[in-house]
Amino acid sequence: MSPLEWSAIARIVNELEQSFGSVETPEFADACSLSAHQLPRSLRELAHRFKYLHLPCGAVLLSGVPVDDERIGPSPAHWDAPWRNPPNLREEIAQCLISAALGDIFGWRTQENGRFLRHIVPIDKERNEQLGGSSSTTLVWHNEEAFHALRCDFLSIFCYRNEERAETILSYIGDLHIPDEKWAVLAAPRFVILPDKSHLPDQNISEHWRLDDHAFEHIRRMHADPQPVPALSGAREQPFIQVDEAFMKALPGDQEAAEALNWLLRQFDAHKSAVVMQPGDMLWIDNKRAVHGRSIYQPNYGARHRWLRRVNLTLNLRGSLPYRENAVGRHIV
């Protein structure tokens, strides 16, 4: 990001900062969508070309987005950090605003009570889990919320700190050659994907809110009775991916599908790229055209441990209307 681009963006951030003490409201989300129209043309053009598959890649890395290391304070010990008036409000607004060039921000009611901008920090208790807080295990290939039909089109990850040099790993479907016989299996509904652990009640215990148990009804149904889905879909030449290595299986007894899925996962390995994100790096990932994960790393637990932020973006906010409280709300229940 050039200084000229940033100075234009900073003016919009200033305006939003005067009006909002938190990014976690539907009013902010709407202001953000509207303000994104005023972003510099170069950024909007990049987002447009990325969104509509004019670029041969599954992710875009923007560098040089300012992060004030002193003002943002110590890295939080847990994702359950306060929602209002955070010291890093400016960075939060900037991430939401810049990312809104790709789509509308939204959250999941069953994941941190719908928080748009999640904290991704190492949590010792979760070090071996398939969760953002893990570190001793590879976070294996996945699309964000692969189990859900309304999963985001894009996610934006912004790095505040990564002194441990953990690698974010990516694999892009456009780099794979998929033979017809593999396509025939992978594009058929011969797989089930369970909701990942972050959507379970015991992963949502917070000091800041109490989540009503009925919010998990839909998730429970998806656990009890997962509907078969394909792993690949859409255009044969430019397919979409629906994969979560840790929570996905072929239907019982379907050995051919199990082998095809394993083949696809190993193809992702073979075409892996990795990025060690630096403070001020913002990664836009196409959640339908790329899978992502994270390498094993050793966290420096404490005030300067790894600290990333993540937000979901959709191209079709109208599509989730039946699953939100109302037209203005941005939480999918």
Ligand SMILES: [Fe+2]
């Ligand atoms: Fe993820």
